[in-house]
Amino acid sequence: MKERYDPKEVEIKWQSKWKESRIFEPEPDDRKKFFITIPYPYLNGNLHAGHTRTFTIGDVIARYKRMIGYNVLFPMGFHATGTPIVGLVEQIVKKDPETIRVYNQLHQIPMEVLESIKTPENIVEYFSIEAEAAMKSIGFSIDWRRKFTTTEPHYKKLITWQFNLLHSLDKVVKGAHPVRWCPNDENPVEDHDILKGEDATIIEYTLIKFNLDGDILPCATLRPETVFGVTNLWINPKIVHMRLKVNDETWIVSKDAYDKLKYSDKSIELIDQVNGDTLIGKKVINPVTGSSVLILPASFVSPENGSGIVMSVPAHAPYDYLALRDLKGADLTVYGITEDVSSIPLIALIKVPEYGKYPAVDAVTELKVKDQNDPKAEEATKIVYRREFHGGVLTETTGKYAGMSVSKIKDVLTHDLIEQGIADVFYEFSEQPVICRCGATCVIKMVKDQWFLNYSEPSWKEQVYKCLAGMQIIPPELRVEFENKIDWLKDKACARRKGLGTRLPWDMEWIIESLGDSTIYMSYYIIAKYLDKFEPEQLKAEFFDYCLLGKSTAQNASSSTGIDIGIINAIRNEFLYWYPVDLRSSGKDLIPNHILFFLFHHVAIFPETHWPKSIAINGFVSLEGQKMSKSKGPILTLRSAVEEYGADITRLYILSTAEHVQDADWRNADIEATRKQFERFYKIAYDCLTEENNTNSDSTCELKFIDKWMLSKMQYRIIETTDALNRMQTRRAVQNAFYHIINDMKWYERRGGCASKKDILNTWVRLMAPFTPHICEEIWEQLGSGFISLNSFPEADISLIDRSAELAEEITGNTLKDIEEILRLIKLKPTRVVLYTAASWKKNILKKAIMMKKDNVLDMKTLMNALMSDPLMRPHAKDIPKFAQKTINDVQGMENELMVSLTETDFDETSALKESMDFLKRIVECDVEIYNADDAGYDPQGKSRIAVPMRPAIYIE
């Protein structure tokens, strides 16, 4: 161990020793196993600070588990399937300036390398080498024998097997789904291809088919339940409508709606045009209630929204109510309407606590909305909608749906109506327009004949809920998030036309989408170790059936694949040993995709005993307050961080800067501070080890309060660190194992503690080993034998917890603080400091009060009675009430631990202070005297009277 800390030297030394000794290459044995995985990185860039955080947390847990006796499997692979790598190659090959800049300057790829990249394979090769080197440089304890890339032929065999299996289980089905579509490019539009309307989402409307003499007038609505309250339809008389043949029906819709329908999965044929005004005054049949309602004119109806035909529900929609009211007295005879339409009776169907029978009417009255053009109409609509959605219940008007809450009805009702053929689904963007990069306006297209993983299937979801219920989620608050996401997940298109990946085995023109192929790859880590034992073609279904599922026999698997039966047995046994996954630790961005699919596929394929055990989630990392971006910057690569600060400091910093799902902000000023603290740690260790060699007095020196205090403190640090690690609170763990102990050591040295430094260091280094393994190995080399990485994690020794020593240090520290505060205020250089510890009668009162608190009988009356009956107390009768009252207040809020310490130890304040007298003298630079108030000695101002337990009185000259 050198006097000056050189991270690089230490890190290279230990990384190569670990490698030579193969200490992170576990084989099954009789220990308990722990299988931890981190999502493999996607190879379209270098590992950055975000990866650094997620992976370091995983490595710390792996190292910790190893030190507490588990046989730990911590493997790593690389993800390369999908489209981004293909896209990146295209950009690099055509020398896109922005791409070249980002990858050359931010990802730090030399120009000659960039120029040599021609194929996706080049990218995969380059980044996989870089990523492995990066992970090694920061000291992750990964078993590298098991690495693989998802584009390898062997791996594709697993995916083929998996999808065949899912297909046979009816988990992969054919269907159609809506996508954002550019009519000009004739392609789905991805996020980064959108010029305008990036936030637009696809909204599903229900289309209700009103009947007009055989023609269908479809009305799009987000609230299908209101069909029960329709009093009329609205049509804009100035708009030309289209009559269409839609499948077997005839529809009338606006021109815009016609354009949209062309991209749906229906067959559409234009018949002729219909002017809006010719429809007004006619009567249509409400397909749900069977009632006949009038079509009325309304200028507010816009052809761009929905079908261009609107159903009117004045009882619950302020606009409809207002429009109807506005028609009062209007002359509609031109449309053949002679009745007074404003007297059409409203139909209520939702009961909501805030309003009477007609919520729209009440809202309009309440907000004093004038007419349909009043901006407040919008507000009224929002309020009514929100209140009805959250608190509304359907009334008898809705027949069999009566009593259901509005928030639950939509899906059920839509489903029912579609089944009866009286409704349909209509898609619309949440905001318009959505413009493609090419300039064209995007539409929503139904992609037909698409392959889906039918995640929405209730029995599949049921299994996932069951799996989740049996899992530990870290942090626990996130469980509800998982439940919501499972609930939200719909069928997922799982095949694409382009990108890297495995072909769908039964429909070879499709490539399996790259999220679907990243779901059970954890099982492949077990196989990946044996890749040199067989060719890809040998990995037939029988192989996976037996090795992963135990179907049939090893003999059969061997004979149908030609793989040695010994290998087959070894793989099966290893699988049974390592599976299931004990912990999957990931960034929070992967919850709604990778992590969720990981659960779905595991429950579909594996028996319950092999379902995952726990999931841990962590937040992102930003740089000096700015969001990182792989493709635009800023970005900080793992390698450059390690280059600049060293592996251990980088690890320590990223672990300590935020907890769990909280986002971390990487700040150079802060990591510099970590570096300084770390160098201090190194110096303490170095001094301790070299002192030990020179003098031998330490171990023979008698233990003082301060030494016992340090040992005691250490036990708490161990307890806290262990507890934090068990909850995967790495920040808290580092606080305790590092920062708090540093501060303890500061105080310890300042107080002149001398004993057991080496013992303390021994514990401390082992406590730190999961976080900063390199330096700890380096120190351990001088302290113990073997690798610290394989040594045991410290366990707290309760017998070393010393409450008297803690009280002694507390009183010393507090007294010093008080003296310093007085000195600061009186601004004098002291010549004499006199301390008086509290009189014994006060200590008695405190103890009595604590005892009463324990028995739950503490109050002023009881305490006074007890005190006054004690003859020894009588001399102080005058002072007792005031002190007793104060004591009661103190004791009410006193921590249990302290009460125990005060009553159950034979701690003596005077002797504790006497022991630290030399220290106090040194700090205040004058003579210090200590008396007990019972026998005050020198006390010119009678200060001893104000002394209370744990708070000596002070007199300064």
Next chain:
RNA sequence: GCGGGGGUAGCCAAGUGGUCAAAGGCGACAGACUCAAGAUCUGUUUCAGCAGUGAUUCAAGGGUUCAACUCCCUUUCCCCGCACCA
């Protein structure tokens, strides 16, 4: 809109009923060391105070309690996800 997470001193950030004027870090200021700078160490950093104290604070407002940053209600602001993309 739906769902999730947040709002604590100049900044970052602990803190789920009493040990809290509130850990830790950064920054700032002062002192020690130094010819000096840096590093390091010590202290201060809401306000007032020449005796260890007092007053007012934890987004805003209200409530529960002997006691609230901590529990409940209302309001408000910020961040993230809402998909076929890894």
